[in-house]
Amino acid sequence: MADFWIILTGTLVAATCGVLGCFLVLRKMAMVGDAISHSVLPGIAIAFLVSSSRDSLLMLVGAAVLGLITVFLIQLLQQGGLQSDASIGIVFTALFAIGVILISRNAAHIDLDLDCVLFGEIAYVQWDTLIWNGYDLGPVAVWMLGGTLVLVLAVIGLFYKQFKLCAFDPALAAAVGIPVALFHYLLMGMVSLSTVASFESVGAILVVGMLIVPASTAYLLTDRLSVMLLYSVLIGAVSSAGGYYAAKWLDASIAGAMITVAGILFVLAFVFSPLHGLMARYQKRRKLKTASA
Amino acid sequence: MLATLINWLTDPNMQWILMGSLLLGLGSGVIGSFTFLRKQSLLGDALAHAALPGICIAFMLSGVKSIGLFMIGAVVAGVVATFGIHAITRYSRIKQDAALGIVLSVFFGIGVVMMTKIQHSGNGNQSGLDKYMFGQAASMMLSDVYLVGIVSLILVAVCTLLFKEFKLVSFDPGFARGMGLRVGLLEQLLLLMTVIAVVVGIQAVGVVLVAALLITPAVAARYWTDALSVMVILAGLFGALSGVTGTLISGTLSNLPTGPVTVLAATSLFVVSAVFAPNRGLVAKLVRRLRQRNDLRRSFESAVVDMPGISQRTQAAERSAD
Numbered sequence: 332m333a334d335f336w337i338i339l340t341g342t343l344v345a346a347t348c349g350v351l352g353c354f355l356v357l358r359k360m361a362m363v364g365d366a367i368s369h370s371v372l373p374g375i376a377i378a379f380l381v382s383s384s385r386d387s388l389l390m391l392v393g394a395a396v397l398g399l400i401t402v403f404l405i406q407l408l409q410q411g412g413l414q415s416d417a418s419i420g421i422v423f424t425a426l427f428a429i430g431v432i433l434i435s436r437n438a439a440h441i442d443l444d445l446d447c448v449l450f451g452e453i454a455y456v457q458w459d460t461l462i463w464n465g466y467d468l469g470p471v472a473v474w475m476l477g478g479t480l481v482l483v484l485a486v487i488g489l490f491y492k493q494f495k496l497c498a499f500d501p502a503l504a505a506a507v508g509i510p511v512a513l514f515h516y517l518l519m520g521m522v523s524l525s526t527v528a529s530f531e532s533v534g535a536i537l538v539v540g541m542l543i544v545p546a547s548t549a550y551l552l553t554d555r556l557s558v559m560l561l562y563s564v565l566i567g568a569v570s571s572a573g574g575y576y577a578a579k580w581l582d583a584s585i586a587g588a589m590i591t592v593a594g595i596l597f598v599l600a601f602v603f604s605p606l607h608g609l610m611a612r613y614q615k616r617r618k619l620k621t622a623s624a
Numbered sequence: 625m626l627a628t629l630i631n632w633l634t635d636p637n638m639q640w641i642l643m644g645s646l647l648l649g650l651g652s653g654v655i656g657s658f659t660f661l662r663k664q665s666l667l668g669d670a671l672a673h674a675a676l677p678g679i680c681i682a683f684m685l686s687g688v689k690s691i692g693l694f695m696i697g698a699v700v701a702g703v704v705a706t707f708g709i710h711a712i713t714r715y716s717r718i719k720q721d722a723a724l725g726i727v728l729s730v731f732f733g734i735g736v737v738m739m740t741k742i743q744h745s746g747n748g749n750q751s752g753l754d755k756y757m758f759g760q761a762a763s764m765m766l767s768d769v770y771l772v773g774i775v776s777l778i779l780v781a782v783c784t785l786l787f788k789e790f791k792l793v794s795f796d797p798g799f800a801r802g803m804g805l806r807v808g809l810l811e812q813l814l815l816l817m818t819v820i821a822v823v824v825g826i827q828a829v830g831v832v833l834v835a836a837l838l839i840t841p842a843v844a845a846r847y848w849t850d851a852l853s854v855m856v857i858l859a860g861l862f863g864a865l866s867g868v869t870g871t872l873i874s875g876t877l878s879n880l881p882t883g884p885v886t887v888l889a890a891t892s893l894f895v896v897s898a899v900f901a902p903n904r905g906l907v908a909k910l911v912r913r914l915r916q917r918n919d920l921r922r923s924f925e926s927a928v929v930d931m932p933g934i935s936q937r938t939q940a941a942e943r944s945a946d
Contacts, residue, residue, distance in 0.1 A: 356718075356722050359719050359721050359722075360721065361719075361721040361722040361724070361725040362666055362721045362724060362725060364725070365669075365725055365728065369832065411898070411906075412904075413843065414663055414665075416663060416664075416665040416666045416721075417660055417665040417839050417842075417843050419665075419666060420665045420666055420668075420669065420835050420836065420838075420839040420840070421836070421839055421840050421843060421891065421894060424832075424833050424835055424836035424839070424840070424887050424891070425836070425840075425887065425888065425891040427832060427833065427884075427887075428833060428836070428883070428884035428885075428887040428888050428891070429884070429888065431881065431883070431884040432880065432884045432885065432888070435880055435881060435884075436880065536673075536729060536732050536733070536736070537729075537733070539725060539728070539729045540729030540730065540732075540733055542725075543722055543725035543726055543729060544725075544726050544729060544730060546722075547718050547722045547725075547726055550717070550718065550722075551716060551717070551718070578737070581737065581741060582741065582744050583736075583737040583738070583740040583741040583744065584736045584737055584739070584740035586733075586736065587732075587733045587734070587735070587736030587737040587739075587740065588733070588737050589733070590729055590730055590732070590733025590734075590736075591730065591733045591734050591737055593730070593733075594726070594729075594730030594733060594734070597726060597730070601712070601715075601716055607716055607717055608716075609715055609716075612715070
């Protein structure tokens, strides 16, 4: 049963992040995802201080607010004339530093291990179960992640056309009358929600990996957004299952192993993808050479 | 708190550590100016995360906790990571930002697997590895301080000697090539120096926050000047100042890792610069805008004073039309 819950948790994280990651990669905002996953830390810490418990809902709210503040600050600095990578770097390091200080100064009140925030402890997921009316309904993390996934799928499903247009051609989207800024903040809000929902089980770093790596792998395999979303989720699921067994075999961190497997899948796609892989490129070039000769 | 502070300042060991973090801030500030100008700010973040597997492999191979060996491992991993990022952007349609993210998270994932492997193998010596996450300057040994200080000094020295070349390469690589400079070599050198600065910086502020040591002082310095030489010096000063402040505060207050405090010191410098810097700062911009608005109003008012003349002329024109 433990295997099942851990793999399910990993897959839920992978699915949520995989869907959102596609849009981040397409909009060339992968590093904004990285920034958000770090800068939600003070939100989590403040929620802890206010409620002095692991109240999941408050933590979700706190982190979502911090995520939006991050995006807002990055945009503010950019409008002030700073290049985007520098503004991302300044904002997320400052917020993360505030979070670390809040947690280490109030270590007595915050039952939160900093290592756990970074790497997560997916192996503990099964012990923290949701009990309702005396029934054991399974791990809390699964419910939280499942809820986030449903929310993300609902929002993306409802506004699929708008998100698609914003991802590929924001200028056209604005011209057609789609509120691009609103969808931008909506996407970023969902990224921060999924970061918080996953950080306890898989840690901030795995969230970044799951946001970027499967989506980029899928980007190499197809030219259609719908197929890319599907591939991204599938690749995430395969990495989480594969990573779990690899970690068990190696006796090492499960979250780390999941990312490693995702990385291996990426390298495979990078070399062997029939559309955009190295081999395909090489063959195409050779065909051109023989055709011209 | 003041007593501990004075205690600290008079302790010769502490003076060395302060000296170390000062030099470290100086070095990374100077290098950071060039990475900022070359729009590679987030590279530092990726390199810092990518250093973890290198550090772990160095530990696995040697079995001892030596900062010198760790640094070699981290530099090798950093160089591999820069090649990885370059290969991904060069040979596929994946863009720079996603390539950074992929290398960052995958290398870090591999590093975490190795680190937990080391911890689980029950090697008693491993406790030093997790210091790398958030940095603990106060726990540096004297030999580490020497190493960190010397490496930072070398970085600054190379930047001073090759200042003109780096300047050209950062602003106009095409022109630099036309001048007969070996641009590729210089770019590789700058990249290598960035890797080294990141690896040294990890000692003081940890993996997650070392990017700030490169980015924030350089950006803060940019607000004050348009001359690269002044900017590099200022960035070095800002870096050194934040390094010293961070080490002092985290040493006097218990339970505070050095990294976050150093980063917040740098961020405060940035905020002050962004608000108060002459010309580019927020206040200066507001003042300029107000002054322009006043100028506009004054010219508008003088135009309105002219208005009667205009209306007389139009009346005359109407009369003549009648």
